[in-house]
Amino acid sequence: MAQVARELGLSDNTLYRWMSEFKQDSGNAFRGSGILKVEDKNQADLQKRIWQLEMENDILKKTI
Numbered sequence: 001m002a003q004v005a006r007e008l009g010l011s012d013n014t015l016y017r018w019m020s021e022f023k024q025d026s027g028n029a030f031r032g033s034g035i036l037k038v039e040d041k042n043q044a045d046l047q048k049r050i051w052q053l054e055m056e057n058d059i060l061k062k063t064i
Contacts (some may be wrong), residue, residue, distance in 0.1 A: 005015045024031040036044065 001015060002012055005012045008015070018029070
């Protein structure tokens with residue numbers, strides 16, 4: 001483990017943490033490149049929807 005961490009330029013702790021995260025929840029481990037957990041994606045979708053509705057409300061208020 002220590003040798004692999006050195007070869008990758010990582011600390012041992014980082015490598016052990018990654019392994020632990022993978023063992024606990026392999027489907028959500030290594031979520032880089034914009035891949036979000038389901039809960040985080042749902043939260044982002046809701047935030048986007050709120051923003052859209054606020055913009056629509058502002059437009060409607062200006063037409064009155």
